[in-house]
Amino acid sequence: MADVTLKTIDYAVLQQCMHCGMCLPTCPTYDATKLERNSPRGRIALMRAVADGELEVGKTFADEMSYCLGCLACQTACPAGVQYATLFETARADIERSGVNQSVSRDFWRTLTLRILFQRPSLLRAAGAGLRVYQRTGLEALVRRTGLTRLLPPSLRRVEPQAPPIAAKFSNALIRPVEQATGEARFRVALLTGCVQDLVFSDINRDTADALLANGCTVETPPVQPCCGSLHAHNGETDLAKALARRMIDLFPPHAYDAIISNAGGCGSHLRHYGPLLADDPAYRDRAHAWDRKLKDVHEWLIQIGARPPKASPFDAPLSLTYHDSCHLVHGQKISTQPRELLRMIPGVTLTELPEASWCCGSAGVYTITQPDQATKLQERKTAHIIATKATCVATANPGCHLQVARGLDAAGSTIEVTHPVSLLARAYRREQ
Amino acid sequence: MPLNDSFLHSLRAIVGDDRLLTLAEDLVPYSFDGTAALKGRPGAVVFPLTTDEVSACVRVAAEALVPIITRGSGTGLSGGSVPSPDALVICLVRMDRILHVDAENLTMRVQAGAVTVKIDEAASKHGLLYPPDPGSMRISTIGGNVAENSGGLRGLKYGVTRDYVMSLEVVLADGRITRFGSACVKDVAGYSMKDLFVGSEGTLGIVTEVLLRLVPKPAARRTMLALFDTMEAAASTVSAIIAAKIIPCTLEFLDRTTAGCVEDYAKVGLPTDCEAVLLMETDGHPAAVTDEAALMADIARQQGAREVRTAKDDAEAARLAAARRNAFSALARRRPTTILEDVTVPRTELATMVTFIAQIARHYDLQVGTFGHMGDGNLHPTFLTDERDEAEMARVHHALNDIVTKTLELGGTITGEHGVGLAKKPWLRQQMGDHSYELMREVKRALDPKGLLNPGKIFD
Numbered sequence: 067m068a069d070v071t072l073k074t075i076d077y078a079v080l081q082q083c084m085h086c087g088m089c090l091p092t093c094p095t096y097d098a099t100k101l102e103r104n105s106p107r108g109r110i111a112l113m114r115a116v117a118d119g120e121l122e123v124g125k126t127f128a129d130e131m132s133y134c135l136g137c138l139a140c141q142t143a144c145p146a147g148v149q150y151a152t153l154f155e156t157a158r159a160d161i162e163r164s165g166v167n168q169s170v171s172r173d174f175w176r177t178l179t180l181r182i183l184f185q186r187p188s189l190l191r192a193a194g195a196g197l198r199v200y201q202r203t204g205l206e207a208l209v210r211r212t213g214l215t216r217l218l219p220p221s222l223r224r225v226e227p228q229a230p231p232i233a234a235k236f237s238n239a240l241i242r243p244v245e246q247a248t249g250e251a252r253f254r255v256a257l258l259t260g261c262v263q264d265l266v267f268s269d270i271n272r273d274t275a276d277a278l279l280a281n282g283c284t285v286e287t288p289p290v291q292p293c294c295g296s297l298h299a300h301n302g303e304t305d306l307a308k309a310l311a312r313r314m315i316d317l318f319p320p321h322a323y324d325a326i327i328s329n330a331g332g333c334g335s336h337l338r339h340y341g342p343l344l345a346d347d348p349a350y351r352d353r354a355h356a357w358d359r360k361l362k363d364v365h366e367w368l369i370q371i372g373a374r375p376p377k378a379s380p381f382d383a384p385l386s387l388t389y390h391d392s393c394h395l396v397h398g399q400k401i402s403t404q405p406r407e408l409l410r411m412i413p414g415v416t417l418t419e420l421p422e423a424s425w426c427c428g429s430a431g432v433y434t435i436t437q438p439d440q441a442t443k444l445q446e447r448k449t450a451h452i453i454a455t456k457a458t459c460v461a462t463a464n465p466g467c468h469l470q471v472a473r474g475l476d477a478a479g480s481t482i483e484v485t486h487p488v489s490l491l492a493r494a495y496r497r498e499q
Numbered sequence: 500m501p502l503n504d505s506f507l508h509s510l511r512a513i514v515g516d517d518r519l520l521t522l523a524e525d526l527v528p529y530s531f532d533g534t535a536a537l538k539g540r541p542g543a544v545v546f547p548l549t550t551d552e553v554s555a556c557v558r559v560a561a562e563a564l565v566p567i568i569t570r571g572s573g574t575g576l577s578g579g580s581v582p583s584p585d586a587l588v589i590c591l592v593r594m595d596r597i598l599h600v601d602a603e604n605l606t607m608r609v610q611a612g613a614v615t616v617k618i619d620e621a622a623s624k625h626g627l628l629y630p631p632d633p634g635s636m637r638i639s640t641i642g643g644n645v646a647e648n649s650g651g652l653r654g655l656k657y658g659v660t661r662d663y664v665m666s667l668e669v670v671l672a673d674g675r676i677t678r679f680g681s682a683c684v685k686d687v688a689g690y691s692m693k694d695l696f697v698g699s700e701g702t703l704g705i706v707t708e709v710l711l712r713l714v715p716k717p718a719a720r721r722t723m724l725a726l727f728d729t730m731e732a733a734a735s736t737v738s739a740i741i742a743a744k745i746i747p748c749t750l751e752f753l754d755r756t757t758a759g760c761v762e763d764y765a766k767v768g769l770p771t772d773c774e775a776v777l778l779m780e781t782d783g784h785p786a787a788v789t790d791e792a793a794l795m796a797d798i799a800r801q802q803g804a805r806e807v808r809t810a811k812d813d814a815e816a817a818r819l820a821a822a823r824r825n826a827f828s829a830l831a832r833r834r835p836t837t838i839l840e841d842v843t844v845p846r847t848e849l850a851t852m853v854t855f856i857a858q859i860a861r862h863y864d865l866q867v868g869t870f871g872h873m874g875d876g877n878l879h880p881t882f883l884t885d886e887r888d889e890a891e892m893a894r895v896h897h898a899l900n901d902i903v904t905k906t907l908e909l910g911g912t913i914t915g916e917h918g919v920g921l922a923k924k925p926w927l928r929q930q931m932g933d934h935s936y937e938l939m940r941e942v943k944r945a946l947d948p949k950g951l952l953n954p955g956k957i958f959d
Contacts, residue, residue, distance in 0.1 A: 077887070081835035086533045086828040087574040090638045091614075100546075100592045101525070102573070108528030115527045126524040145764045146831035 071160050072116045072123075075153075080117055082148045083110040089140035094426050094444055095133055103130055106140035106150055113157050123164040131157050132167075132436055135444075136300060137426035138335075138397035151335075151398070152342075158302035180303050184261060184293040185310070191236055194265040198232035230266045230469050237264045237271040238289035245275060245285045252282035253324040253371065258337070260330050261293050262465040270465075273492035274329045274364050280495045281373050283324075288317060294328075296336030299343070300431055311340045312350055320356040329364040329488060331464035332431065335398030337361050363395065364488055365404035365463065376494035379414025387415045388457040389487070390448065390471060391424040392464035405463055405487045412494050418455045422447070429470035441470075449474035452482060459483045461490060501585055502542035502565065509559040510545055510587075513552055518593075520544040529588050532573040532580045533635065535836050536886045537921055541568065542585035546593045550668060550676055550707040553589060557705065558674035560587050566954045569701040571612060571640030575647060576827070576839055577920030579700045583955055589705065591642050597621045598708070605713045606665060606682060611642030611706050618711065627713040630657035633916075634824040642706050648698030650916035652820060655874035656748040656782075657714070659916065661697045668708035669696055672947040682710060695942070700918050701953040703946045720748070720782035721792040722816035724808045725799040726773040730754060730857070730869075732803040733775035734850035737873045739798045740779075741846055745791050749780035750874030751823050757870040757881075760829040765822035767815075773805060777873065778823055780816070826870045827881060834866060834883035838895055841923070842906040843877040843915030852909060856880045859901050863894040877915035903929070919957045927958060 072080075089106040090096050096105035103112070109130060115121035134154065141150045161167060183190045200206050237259040247253075255278060259271045275285045295310035314337075318326055328334035338361045344354040362370070389406055396402045402424070409417050428434065428444030448471060452460050460475075462468055463486055472484040502521075510519050520526060521543050530538045542565070547553045560567050566586040573580055582588055595612040602625040609618060615636040619629045632651035633639055639649070645667070650659045666680030680686065680693035696704055727733045737750050753761065753769070753776045762769040770776060777799065781791040796807045810816040831837045844852045853869065856878070860867035871878040880902065882895045903913055903926045913919070913926045928936045940958060944950075 078835050078885075081886075082831060084533075084535055084828060084831045084837055085531050085573075086831075087572055087635060087638050088825065088828055090572060101520075102528035103525050105528070111528045111530065112524060121523060121527060124524075126522060130524065145761075145825035145828035147764065 070156055071163070072113050072156055073119075075117070075156055077117065079149055079152060080110065080114045082146055083107055084146055085111065086146070088145055089143045092139040092143040094135060094137065094139070095440065098440060098443065104133060106144075109134060109157075110148070110150070110153060113153055116157075116160070123160050123166065125166050128161045128164075128166045131161060133440070135393070135426050135428070135430040135433055137393035137430060139393065139424065139426065142397045142400070142424075155299055155302070155304070158300070159304050160302075162302035176301075180298055180301060180306060184297055185306070187261075187290050187292060190261060190293075191265065194232045194236070197229055198234070201229075201231060230262070232265055233268045235268060237268045237287065240268055240272040241275050241285075241287045243287060243289055245279055245287070247282050247284045248279050250282060251284045253284070254322070255283045255285055255367070256318045256323045256326045257285050257287040258294065258326065258328045258333065259287060259291055260328075260333050260465070263330050263333075267465050267468065267486070270329060270486045270489055273486065273489040274327065276492040276495060277364070277368065277373075277488045278327065280492075281368060281371060283371075286323070291317065294333050294337050296333050297431065299336055308343055308347070311343055311354065312347075315340065315350060315353050315357055318357075320353060320360045323360055325362040325367050326357065326360045327362055327364050327367055329463065329486070331363075331392030331395030331398065332466055334361070334363045335394035338399060363399055363401050363404070365408055366399075366401050368491075369404040369407055373408060373411065373491075375411040376413060376491065376498060378494050378497035380412060380490045380493035380497060381414055384414045384416070385458040386418050386456065387459045387461060387490075388418045388420040388452060388455045389423060390420055390427065390452070390460055390462040390467060392462055392467045393424070393426050393430070395463055396424045405461070408487050408491055409461060412490055415459075415490070418457055420455055420460070421451045427467050427470045427474070429464075429466035431466065434470065445470055445474040449478050449480070453478060453480050457482060459485060461485050461487045463487055502587070503563075506559065506563045506565060507543060509563075510543065510556060513555045513559070514545050514547060518546040518548075529570070529573070529590070530582065532570075532575040532578060534576055534578040534581065534920070534922055535838055537578040537581045539582045539584050539586075541582035541588045544588040544590055546590050548593055550670065553591075553670045553705055553707055554674045554676050556587070556589055557670050557672070561673055561949060561951060564949060564951065566951050567705075568953055569642070569646070569705045571643035572614070572635070572638045574635035574639045575643060575920065576841070576917040577647070577914065577922040579647060579918050579920035579953070579956055580643070581921060591707070592640065594707065595640070600625055602627065604682060605715075607711045607713055609641055609709055609711065611645075611708060612640050615639050615641055615644055622713050623716065626716050628716045629663065629711060629713055631660045631663060634827060636824070641709055641711070645697055645706050645709055646699065646701050647918040648916070650872065650875070650877065652749045652751055652823065652872065654872055654877075654916070655750055656746050661694065663712045664693060664697050664709060665712050666710040667693045667696055667706050669704040669706055671704050672949065672952050677704075680710070698918065700920060700956050702943060702956055703952065705952075717782035719785040719788040720780060720813070720816065721788050722778070722780045722810040722819060723792060723796060724769070724810075724819070725777040725779060725796070725804040726770050726806045726808075727775040727777070727804055728773060729803070730775045730853045731850045733777050734853050734873065736777060736799045736802040736804065737849060738846055739802055740795055741874070743794065743798060745781075745794060747779055747781045747791065747795060747874065749778060749820070751778040751871070752776070752873035753778070753823065753826060753870045754868060756833070756866070756868035756883075757826050757830060760832050760868065761822050761826050763832055764825060764829045765818070767818045767822045769819075769822065778819060780820075823870075827879065830868045830881050830883060833868070834885055836884050836886040838882040838884060838899070839917075840880045840899065840902060841877070841914045841917040842880070842902060842911055843875065844906055844909045844911035846874070846876040848909040848911070849873060849876055852878060852906070852911070855905050856902060859898050863898045865891070865894055865898055872915070875915065876911070921956060924956075924958065
């Protein structure tokens with residue numbers, strides 16, 4: 067897939083779009099502008115024009131592909147089964163190859179993140195630890211109070227307040243490399259700890275392990291894990307994505323596990339497609355397909371193995387709860403009933419359905435940095451819906467959504483708690499004793 | 500010839516910079532509608548917000564002799580809103596307001612860009628129903644529905660868009676703003692000009708506002724699926740139901756290929772192992788619904804239905820109808836290009852027509868998926884093909900020709916609800932006969948003497 071461009075991609079993938087327009091009402095950017103260019107079928111028409119040699123990959127084309135959230139709501143809506151994710155990643159790779167977006171500061175940030183930090187897990191953790199010092203020592207508050215952020219270059223100035231609060235301990239400090247199932251061990255599973263999840267929400271990784279242990283799974287969690295490559299693939303760096311996929315397969319040989327568990331919607335959506343990614347690699351192709359079959363979202367796996375309803379409630383008093391679908395969980399992986407089913411299992415909570423639950427919250431990877439205006443509009447729309455449910459707690463299963471929703475609620479002055487479905491489940495199991 | 504600067508300057512003076520598109524990247528996505536294999540890149544696209552702005556755009560286009568293509572959401576299935584090269588597209592999606600629901604007179608006034616499903620939702624809040632429900636209703640605009648006189652799944656009992664249009668505001672080819680029809684239930688003052696504009700496919704004027712008739716929402720409904728081992732048995736069931744003097748709200752048909760594709764996409768539990776599925780729905784007074792549903796199920800069994808299932812609740816019924824609405828697009832899962840037909844025959848000829856379509860597909864060695872509004876005699880045989888395969892496309896064309904010829908022999912029409920546009924143009928004269936065809940062209944010349952409104956659609 068590395069060398070595939072819009073000009074060389076199987077034309078049938080482009081032709082699959084018969085431009086019926088069924089995707090339009092589900093696309094958050096078309097909804098915002100009512101311009102066809104900002105719609106899935108409009109973007110596919112642009113890609114097809116590039117493939118046909120009628121259009122150059124220029125700045126406007128690049129801007130359009132950057133405006134797309136990549137939420138994949140269109141893939142759920144599409145009756146014709148268009149593989150929008152494939153087309154979108156191919157278009158973004160074409161854009162990187164063309165160099166139309168190159169600038170010194172963009173190159174610096176891309177190299178730092180995609181080529182350095184998200185390639186070396188220990189370095190990423192070191193950077194995370196440094197960031198935590200900055201956030202915890204009062205330095206952050208001081209810098210902000212004194213207006214020192216004004217000295218930062220504009221790109222960094224936008225990013226600085228978005229840096230998430232780093233956890234005190236990372237996953238390797240919370241989860242032992244092998245933990246035995248509580249009771250009879252029925253399955254052997256691997257737990258993927260992720261990158262942002264590991265730095266910011268290592269407690270969710272711990273909760274995931276606990277929920278699995280309580281359901282007869284022996285959990286293997288190697289302390290150092292490479293990034294899955296999802297960030298790289300979504301941002302047009304296909305070669306790096308392939309290299310990371312190989313490292314993952316080497317670390318987690320699929321035949322050794324009953325399932326390989328992801329608890330982050332965005333990562334899972336990419337992780338399930340190593341097969342197509344490594345289709346041209348004879349040494350890895352078969353293992354990549356085996357990997358795809360073993361890769362399970364944690365909710366999907368727990369329901370599949372018949373998760374045990376907890377006997378205790380995670381809360382002291384009954385409360386109402388709502389659920390926000392992560393785009394890459396609901397649209398990318400078609401997982402929507404399982405998290406809800408798990409939440410309904412938990413004593414003492416009532417699940418209220420969130421209006422527009424599967425509409426993007428605007429987090430979308432680096433979208434909050436690249437498209438701050440549109441990201442904020444979507445955040446406000448999501449936050450308003452959550453507040454209107456009058457729920458005490460909102461569950462969601464992706465770190466990007468988690469942060470985006472939490473910030474949105476915070477900005478709206480709401481105290482609604484944001485959590486992961488599996489965290490509630492684990493909390494309930496723990497309170498059984 | 501590309502649009503010149505002074506013309507673009509005049510448009511900019513009307514709508515401003517942000518509602519005028521001229522960049523290639525902006526125009527490519529306006530080069531098509533929902534029809535396969537037809538495209539043409541416009542010279543500019545404008546987004547007016549008011550009827551006055553539409554009128555002003557038409558005036559400058561008329562002066563500069565620039566062709567005008569009116570467009571809503573671009574979901575048409577006959578190429579009706581595919582631009583001629585370098586034409587001006589007037590896109591009405593931002594004129595999407597629901598202006599007034601009059602629950603006492605059972606009417607609703609809307610701008611042309613209002614989305615069909617929003618109209619039905621607004622009516623529903625008042626216990627009312629806007630019945631026409633074309634497959635694309637979640638995004639299609641009422642202006643497009645009026646221009647094509649769209650049908651839908653409920654057409655059998657409730658009719659088509661025309662039956663719900665009470666009055667229209669129309670911008671004429673020279674920019675004059677006119678109104679036809681009224682808010683009265685009865686109105687025979689003068690020619691029924693609104694009826695001339697309904698279904699005129701953007702060739703006579705631009706509809707900017709519509710007064711719609713609404714009906715009370717039925718108190719009950721029941722949805723059933725009947726499964727058949729032959730398509731003929733499904734067709735004869737439809738004829739038998741009509742002959743038994745039952746008018747159900749919906750009698751939709753899917754053949755095996757279509758049901759398979761729809762189930763692949765929607766996963767609503769459609770059977771994929773029978774030759775034909777009938778989606779049957781009756782609505783109205785609860786007692787009548789119970790009676791009619793039982794009768795229809797009996798008739799289906801008598802005609803050889805393998806099984807008749809009833810949807811367990813409204814949610815399941817809605818899922819089945821929604822899945823059926825996606826039938827055409829779902830067929831695209833099989834092959835890259837889907838060429839859709841819209842032939843309609845008197846209902847007694849349905850079995851003949853269905854058999855003929857299957858024969859023709861075999862004869863030309865083509866893949867076909869057939870579905871449609873069987874209760875209306877309206878079939879959508881859809882050829883699953885690849886536009887890049889010239890030899891196969893030639894066979895598709897022959898097959899279409901044979902189907903049209905047979906349809907006309909049986910007293911049918913080349914299009915039941917999609918309009919003539921570009922796709923059905925070659926066969927219109929054959930259906931109409933010379934005199935009627937020429938009379939239509941005279942009407943066109945009288946209303947659009949410069950030939951600027953959607954040129955090349957319906958006829959040359």
